[in-house]
Amino acid sequence: MGIQKVSDDARCRIFPATLSKISQEWFFKFPPTSIVSWEMFIKEFYAEVNQLVEICQKEGETLKGYIQRFMRAAVGAKMVRDEGKIMALTAGVRRHSSLWNILQKNGVKSTQEFLDRADRYINLEEAIANEGKSPTDDQGPKEDPTKATNGFGRTNGNEKIMGRMGE
Known part of the structure; x- marks a missing residue:
């Protein structure tokens, strides 16, 4: 079907039928008649997707801090598929850092692999x-040295930070 030759009104009526269930939930959160043009719809769509793309590791921010901040935002971006979240997470790592250099050579295929x-x-x-x-400088809780943990307090490689992406 040549949707390019269809009016904006018809596009807005046809489009929801082409969306996945999650995307339809996002689309129908808008009150009736609140989206009045195709251009407005596109703007709202990109706003949803770009909220993750715009998250980057700040100068002086730890990698752990960046990942936690990204994951908090990712929970709200239900319309963005995991592949998009992984791409945005990877792209937001501080440029020319050691991790960034490794990611440029060997990308990742899953959130778990990235973490x-x-x-x-x-x-x-x-x-x-x-x-x-010195050991007395740290007044926080002492960890059991017999348990190997990673930067997120996980004791094995199968748990994910701050829940699953997209839930």
């Missing part, structure tokens, strides 16, 4: 940050 790679760099960041501190 597993990031854990190594988080542990390194934390070790460097704690270098020179």
Whole structure:
């Protein structure tokens, strides 16, 4: 069907039928007649998707802090598929950092793979940050040294930080 030659009104009526269930839920959150043109719809759509693309690791922000901030935002971006979330998460890593360089050479295919790679760099960041501190400098809870944890407090590689993306 040549949708390019269809009026804006017809596009807005046809379009919901082409969406996935999650996308339809997003679309129908808008009150009737609140989207009055195709251009307005496109603007709202990109606003939903771009909320993740615009999240980048800030100068001086730890990798762990960036990932936690991204994951909090990702929970609200239900319309964005996991592949899009992974792409945005990867793209937001500080450019030319060690992790960024590795990700440029070898991309990741899942959130778990990204988190597993990031854990190594988080542990390194934390070790460097704690270098020179005496044991009494840290007043936080002491961890059991017999349990190996990663930068997110996980004890094995199968748990995900802050829940599953998209739930």
